[in-house]
Amino acid sequence: xxxxxxxxxxxxxxxxxxxxxxxxxxxxxxxxxxxAYMLGxxxxxxxxxxxxxxxxxxAGPIARYINWVTGMxxxxxxxxxxxxxxxxxxxxxxxxxxxxxALYALALSTIIAFPVGIWAASKRGTSVDIGIxxxxxxxxxxxxxWFAMILVVIFAINLRWFSAGGFPGWGGGLFPGLKAxxxxxxxxxxPQASILSRVMRSALVDMLDQDFMRTARAKxxxxxxxxxxxALRNAMIPVLTILGLQFSFLxxxxxxxxxxxxxxxxxxxxxxxxxxxxxxxxxSVVMILVFAVILVTFxxxxxYAAVDPRLRVH
Amino acid sequence: MSLLDIKxxxxxxxxxxxxxxxxxxLEEGKVLGLIGESGSGKSMTALSVMQLLxxxxxxxxxxxxxxxxxxxxxxxxxxxxxxGDIGMIFQEPMTALNPVQTIGDQVAESVRIHKGFGRRExxxxxxxVLDKVELPAAEFPLNRYPHQLSGGQRQRVGIAVSxxxxxxxxxxDEPTTALDVTTQAEILALIKRLVLEDRMAAIFVTHDLAxxxxxxxxxxxxxxxxxxxxxxxxxxxxxxxxxxxxxxxEASAHxxxxxxxxxxxxxxxxxxxxxxxxxxxxxLLHKPDPKIAVNKVxxxxxxxxxxxxxxxxxxxxxxxxRTILGLITPQSGQIALDSGxxxxxxxxxxxxxxxxxxxxxxxFSSFNPRHRVxxxxxxxxxxxxxxxxxxxxxxxxxxxxxxxGLAPSDARKYIHEFSGGQRQRIAIARxxxxxxxxxxxxxxxxxLDVSIRAQILDLLSDLAQKFGLSYLFISHDLHVVRxxxxxxxxxxxxxxxxxxxxxxxLHNPVHPYTRSLLAATPVLSI
Numbered sequence: 011x012x013x014x015x016x017x018x019x020x021x022x023x024x025x026x027x028x029x030x031x032x033x034x035x036x037x038x039x040x041x042x043x044x045x046a047y048m049l050g051x052x053x054x055x056x057x058x059x060x061x062x063x064x065x066x067x068x069a070g071p072i073a074r075y076i077n078w079v080t081g082m083x084x085x086x087x088x089x090x091x092x093x094x095x096x097x098x099x100x101x102x103x104x105x106x107x108x109x110x111x112a113l114y115a116l117a118l119s120t121i122i123a124f125p126v127g128i129w130a131a132s133k134r135g136t137s138v139d140i141g142i143x144x145x146x147x148x149x150x151x152x153x154x155x156w157f158a159m160i161l162v163v164i165f166a167i168n169l170r171w172f173s174a175g176g177f178p179g180w181g182g183g184l185f186p187g188l189k190a191x192x193x194x195x196x197x198x199x200x201p202q203a204s205i206l207s208r209v210m211r212s213a214l215v216d217m218l219d220q221d222f223m224r225t226a227r228a229k230x231x232x233x234x235x236x237x238x239x240x241a242l243r244n245a246m247i248p249v250l251t252i253l254g255l256q257f258s259f260l261x262x263x264x265x266x267x268x269x270x271x272x273x274x275x276x277x278x279x280x281x282x283x284x285x286x287x288x289x290x291x292x293x294s295v296v297m298i299l300v301f302a303v304i305l306v307t308f309x310x311x312x313x314y315a316a317v318d319p320r321l322r323v324h
Numbered sequence: 325m326s327l328l329d330i331k332x333x334x335x336x337x338x339x340x341x342x343x344x345x346x347x348x349x350l351e352e353g354k355v356l357g358l359i360g361e362s363g364s365g366k367s368m369t370a371l372s373v374m375q376l377l378x379x380x381x382x383x384x385x386x387x388x389x390x391x392x393x394x395x396x397x398x399x400x401x402x403x404x405x406x407x408g409d410i411g412m413i414f415q416e417p418m419t420a421l422n423p424v425q426t427i428g429d430q431v432a433e434s435v436r437i438h439k440g441f442g443r444r445e446x447x448x449x450x451x452x453v454l455d456k457v458e459l460p461a462a463e464f465p466l467n468r469y470p471h472q473l474s475g476g477q478r479q480r481v482g483i484a485v486s487x488x489x490x491x492x493x494x495x496x497d498e499p500t501t502a503l504d505v506t507t508q509a510e511i512l513a514l515i516k517r518l519v520l521e522d523r524m525a526a527i528f529v530t531h532d533l534a535x536x537x538x539x540x541x542x543x544x545x546x547x548x549x550x551x552x553x554x555x556x557x558x559x560x561x562x563x564x565x566x567x568x569x570x571x572x573x574e575a576s577a578h579x580x581x582x583x584x585x586x587x588x589x590x591x592x593x594x595x596x597x598x599x600x601x602x603x604x605x606x607x608l609l610h611k612p613d614p615k616i617a618v619n620k621v622x623x624x625x626x627x628x629x630x631x632x633x634x635x636x637x638x639x640x641x642x643x644x645x646r647t648i649l650g651l652i653t654p655q656s657g658q659i660a661l662d663s664g665x666x667x668x669x670x671x672x673x674x675x676x677x678x679x680x681x682x683x684x685x686x687x688f689s690s691f692n693p694r695h696r697v698x699x700x701x702x703x704x705x706x707x708x709x710x711x712x713x714x715x716x717x718x719x720x721x722x723x724x725x726x727x728x729g730l731a732p733s734d735a736r737k738y739i740h741e742f743s744g745g746q747r748q749r750i751a752i753a754r755x756x757x758x759x760x761x762x763x764x765x766x767x768x769x770x771x772l773d774v775s776i777r778a779q780i781l782d783l784l785s786d787l788a789q790k791f792g793l794s795y796l797f798i799s800h801d802l803h804v805v806r807x808x809x810x811x812x813x814x815x816x817x818x819x820x821x822x823x824x825x826x827x828x829x830l831h832n833p834v835h836p837y838t839r840s841l842l843a844a845t846p847v848l849s850i
Contacts, residue, residue, distance in 0.1 A: 221419040227376055229485060230407035230437045232399065240422050318424050319469040
């Protein structure tokens with residue numbers, strides 16, 4: 011198990027190194043000079059050159075790459091070209107919204123999807139199963155921004171239970187923060203829960219026909235007990251894969267929902283940075299997202315091994 | 325008073341009749357052999373007792389077990405009986421255990437359900453049961469997982485699960501069919517010992533008369549969902565009063581009429597052939613040691629000869645077959661076929677591959693289900709420089725199908741429209757169509773019922789004479805090897821340990837391994 015974890019860790023570091031090169035190279039080939047952009051159309055060439063020197067843009071690409079990476083390792087992500095503030099502060103503020111939102115949505119999605127998927131599988135072929143599958147089909151099909159607006163109309167405008175958008179910060183305590191994130195989290199969780207419950211159901215149904223389920227029944231377990239005690243853990247591999255993908259998506263892909271609810275999250279930050287040619291912010295945020303995705307993949311790999319002993323030997 | 329009394333059991337699944345008026349009875353402490361070919365309803369009879377029938381099953385009749393009618397029990401009453409008073413062992417030890425749970429937990433679960441023990445007590449009990457099925461604590465601690473055990477060891481765990489609560493009735497559904505002969509002998513001895521020690525009654529479901537002939541007190545023979553003959557084992561086997569029983573006995577000892585067509589010219593010569601697989605890496609920086617599957621094997625197969633290759637699973641016989649076919653490039657050694665030789669370490673040239681064909685074990689998974697028979701059996705044509713086209717191709721298809729006893733019109737059908745025996749005939753037609761010199765038969769009759777197996781053996785014998793074919797017949801079944809081969813090679817751990825004429829080797833085995841194989845092979849004792 012330890013060897014397996016170490017091996018996964020080595021491949022995690024390798025993937026990070028490769029990703030940093032790719033991100034850096036991609037930004038390099040994008041046309042546009044940040045210094046010229048910052049100073050406007052009428053800037054004198056000498057001023058632009060001075061700013062380039064100040065920003066460190068006149069060094070060679072290898073020197074700049076090394077600078078960038080060593081900076082990041084020390085927590086220094088550079089200074090935003092546009093806002094003239096440290097990137098680490100900007101990202102830190104945004105991360106405190108995006109990360110809780112992603113976790114909140116993921117938790118909701120899991121809490122909904124597990125029982126629903128298990129219920130559908132245990133009633134396979136009955137009207138309960140068909141009904142649940144019909145609902146989840148709808149959940150996948152409904153665009154989440156539209157669902158978000160419906161939520162706002164019902165719970166913010168008519169019932170006035172929640173505010174329609176914005177974020178009060180975590181300074182006022184846990185509850186107001188969570189309350190502000192509830193509607194966006196529900197909007198994000200609905201399609202994810204639909205996908206996850208479908209995956210859960212089909213993985214479980216595959217398990218129901220396995221020989222070891224017959225053995226479990228022959229021991230004297232009821233259908234439901236056999237499903238929970240024997241099928242569930244065997245069905246976890248595809249479910250964990252989807253959970254990992256969903257977390258990555260929720261962290262970075264929530265941009266539309268962030269816009270609907272006026273949440274200053276990572277998605278909006280990167281969108282603005284791209285529009286303003288604030289390349290250092292783009293680079294840093296992309297790198298942080300890459301790190302998050304790779305880290306989640308690593309955790310999912312560890313979870314695979316925890317679930318299935320056959321994977322621990324490799 | 326009998327422990328189990330089945331009266332007039334009828335069963336249909338989705339309105340297809342599976343069992344007709346099945347009646348059986350079994351005394352306490354006795355063993356009943358339930359024998360039949362695939363589809364005869366023997367497993368469904370066993371599952372009816374467990375009340376674990378597939379969806380859509382409709383049952384009528386009575387199943388009395390210890391004065392209770394099992395057909396009238398509620399689901400929770402049945403749950404209390406299953407694994408408690410009635411234990412069941414299944415055929416597939418590789419898949420019958422939960423792969424993500426330790427063997428200790430799986431055995432302990434039975435105890436926890438029926439005796440209400442806590443986890444700790446149940447594990448202590450599980451340890452005792454595993455000791456009882458001869459899985460000692462030193463080698464098989466409770467925290468082992470199924471994938472760390474061999475097939476025979478897994479079957480022992482399966483047995484431990486079913487006997488953990490000292491059932492009065494043990495139902496074993498083909499418990500040794502998926503195992504090697506020596507493992508089968510060990511498992512049979514274990515079941516016999518447990519039945520005697522604990523005075524358990526047992527139903528032993530099998531297709532193989534020889535397996536139960538010295539275990540069962542009585543036997544019942546099933547055909548198409550009905551019991552055609554039942555009675556004390558000796559009496560049924562000696563008298564065989566029903567024609568089906570007689571046919572079954574004949575088929576299980578069937579030896580096709582053979583014609584000696586072998587000449588003294590070598591067709592296939594294998595010289596110190598070695599095949600290795602990359603082993604598991606023990607250390608991050610060291611190269612892993614290779615695993616030797618075939619170790620310096622040499623032999624010659626004469627033209628027209630039928631050569632047997634026997635050995636247990638994992639001995640390297642399938643790797644050897646694949647190497648001869650050119651599917652694996654060997655690490656060293658030579659293969660010469662007819663006049664061609666494979667250049668060292670290079671893939672086999674196409675003209676050599678065209679001279680040999682193969683028939684595999686599983687008639688169900690060795691065909692692409694989306695192709696028609698005509699396309700399936702003409703696949704070897706891609707090895708020929710000028711494959712026949714048009715009418716010539718049609719004739720070749722018709723001839724190949726006719727020579728295996730199928731109609732030319734079958735060429736337009738899909739494979740799912742055929743039975744197991746017919747599929748194996750189609751596999752033979754596929755092997756024949758390019759007119760090879762040599763056919764490798766890799767466990768080609770092992771998955772077939774005895775009566776079908778007898779027909780296929782006859783067919784192979786006829787074809788050998790008609791087309792002057794040579795066979796390399798790979799099997800773990802010594803009966804079949806005796807019936808169809810002239811000479812035999814015995815393989816163990818990648819090496820040929822004994823070779824000679826089949827009669828000599830099987831009558832006077834020299835190598836201890838050959839002797840143990842022979843001793844383990846069940847013999848029909850009448």
